[in-house]
Amino acid sequence: MKFCSQCGALVERRVPDGEDRERWVCPSCGTIHYENPRMVVGCIVEEQGRILLCKRAIEPRHGYWTVPAGFLELGESTVQGAIRETLEEAGANVEVISPYAHFDIPHIGQAYIFYRARLRSPEISAGPESLEVKLVTADEIPWGELAFPVVRVALELHRDDVARGGYRMHNGIVTRDAAGKYVLLEHMAAPLVG
Amino acid sequence: MKFCSQCGALVERRVPDGEDRERWVCPSCGTIHYENPRMVVGCIVEEQGRILLCKRAIEPRHGYWTVPAGFLELGESTVQGAIRETLEEAGANVEVISPYAHFDIPHIGQAYIFYRARLRSPEISAGPESLEVKLVTADEIPWGELAFPVVRVALELHRDDVARGGYRMHNGIVTRDAAGKYVLLEHMAAPLVG
Numbered sequence: 284m285k286f287c288s289q290c291g292a293l294v295e296r297r298v299p300d301g302e303d304r305e306r307w308v309c310p311s312c313g314t315i316h317y318e319n320p321r322m323v324v325g326c327i328v329e330e331q332g333r334i335l336l337c338k339r340a341i342e343p344r345h346g347y348w349t350v351p352a353g354f355l356e357l358g359e360s361t362v363q364g365a366i367r368e369t370l371e372e373a374g375a376n377v378e379v380i381s382p383y384a385h386f387d388i389p390h391i392g393q394a395y396i397f398y399r400a401r402l403r404s405p406e407i408s409a410g411p412e413s414l415e416v417k418l419v420t421a422d423e424i425p426w427g428e429l430a431f432p433v434v435r436v437a438l439e440l441h442r443d444d445v446a447r448g449g450y451r452m453h454n455g456i457v458t459r460d461a462a463g464k465y466v467l468l469e470h471m472a473a474p475l476v477g
Numbered sequence: 478m479k480f481c482s483q484c485g486a487l488v489e490r491r492v493p494d495g496e497d498r499e500r501w502v503c504p505s506c507g508t509i510h511y512e513n514p515r516m517v518v519g520c521i522v523e524e525q526g527r528i529l530l531c532k533r534a535i536e537p538r539h540g541y542w543t544v545p546a547g548f549l550e551l552g553e554s555t556v557q558g559a560i561r562e563t564l565e566e567a568g569a570n571v572e573v574i575s576p577y578a579h580f581d582i583p584h585i586g587q588a589y590i591f592y593r594a595r596l597r598s599p600e601i602s603a604g605p606e607s608l609e610v611k612l613v614t615a616d617e618i619p620w621g622e623l624a625f626p627v628v629r630v631a632l633e634l635h636r637d638d639v640a641r642g643g644y645r646m647h648n649g650i651v652t653r654d655a656a657g658k659y660v661l662l663e664h665m666a667a668p669l670v671g
Contacts, residue, residue: 284483286480286481286482287480288481288488288510289479291479301605304550316482317548318551319515320516320549320550320551321513322513354513355513355514356514357583357586358584359583360581360583360663361581361588362663379665382667385555385579387553387554389551389552390552392551394555396579411495452576452646452667452669456556471576473575473576473646473669475646476670
C-alpha cells in the first residue's frame with residue numbers, strides 16, 4: 284500500500300493513537316487502513332467413497348490438484364461461497380452436509396474453511412480455472428501433486444476420519460516448522476454426532 | 478474507495494476481464510482491488526456456570542453488553558485473536574476449550590467465530606474499550622441490552638446447550654428477516670463429543 288484510497292495522499296506506517304501496532308495511516312485525511320486476514324471457502328465433495336478434485340489451470344500452482352475452493356466474496360455466506368466455487372471450478376451442483384474444518388494460515392493471512400458436500404446431480408466438468416476434474420478414492424489422491432499444504436492436511440484428516448468410521452470437526456493452524464515442512468498445529472478435533 | 482492504493486490514480490467500478498462481478502479497478506496500473514469479508518473472533522468464557530460479559534466503552538453500541546470479541550489481525554490465528562481480545566477487553570487470561578460457532582453476517586461482510594474458553598486465573602478487569610466486566614448466569618444476562626444480534630444468537634444457543642446437557646458446534650447466517658428482526662438462518666448444529 285502506497286496511497287490513501289480515500290484521498291490519494293501518500294500513506295505512512297505508524298501506530299495510531301490508542302492502538303498497539305503499526306498500520307497504514309493517511310497523514311492527510313487521517314484514515315487508518317486496516318488489513319485483515321481473508322477467508323478461503325471450499326467443499327470436500329463426497330460421492331460413493333470418492334472425493335472431487337480439480338487440476339488447476341491458473342497460477343499459483345498451475346497443474347496441481349486441489350479441492351474446489353476460493354476467496355469468500357462480500358455479500359455471501361461461507362456455505363454459499365463454497366457452493367459457488369464448487370460450481371465454478373468443477374461444474375458441480377452440490378449441497379453442503381456439514382462444516383468440516385477451519386484452518387488458520389497466519390503467515391499468509393488466510394483462513395481456509397471447508398464443508399463436506401454431496402452432488403445434487405452427477406455432472407462434473409472443468410471450469411475455466413480447471414484443466415481437469417475427477418472423482419478419486421483416498422488411494423487414488425495424487426498426494427505428491429496437491430496444490431497447497433492446507434489441502435493435503437484436510438484430505439489426510441478426511442481419509443483418517445473415513446477410516447475411523449466417523450467425521451470430526453477440525454480446527455488448527457497450518458504453518459511451517461523449523462525444517463520448512465508444513466504442519467498442523469494446535470489441532471482440535473471433536474466427533475460430530477448427528 | 479476512490480484512489481488506487483498502488484499508484485494513486487482514480488479507480489473505477491467495472492467487471493475485470495474473466496470475472497463475473499464488479500470490482501474497484503485502477504485504469505492506470507491495472508490493479509484489481511478485491512474486497513473480502515472480515516472475521517471477528519471472540520470467546521464465550523465459562524466460569525462455574527457463569528459467562529463473562531463486557532459493557533462497551535466505545536461505539537458502536539456504547540453502553541451495551543457483549544462477549545469479548547474483535548477483528549482478527551494479520552499474522553494471528555482465530556484462537557490467538559480470540560484470546561487477545563479477551564485479555565484486551567476483559568483483562569481475562571483464558572485458554573480455549575473448543576470451537577463453538579461460526580456465524581456469517583453477509584449484509585455487513587463479517588463472519589463471527591466464537592470459541593468456548595475458561596479462565597486461567599480468576600482476575601477480570603475492564604480494559605480501555607470496556608466500562609465494566611462481569612460474570613453472569615444465563616438468567617442474569619441483560620438480554621435486552623446486548624450490543625449485537627449475533628451475540629444474542631450465540632448466547633441463546635449456549636444457554637440452550639447448557640440446558641440440554643451438551644455443547645454443539647453451530648454454523649449459520651445471521652441476517653434480517655422481512656420484518657427487520659435479526660434471525661439465524663441455515664442453522665447447522667452437531668453435538669461435540671470428546
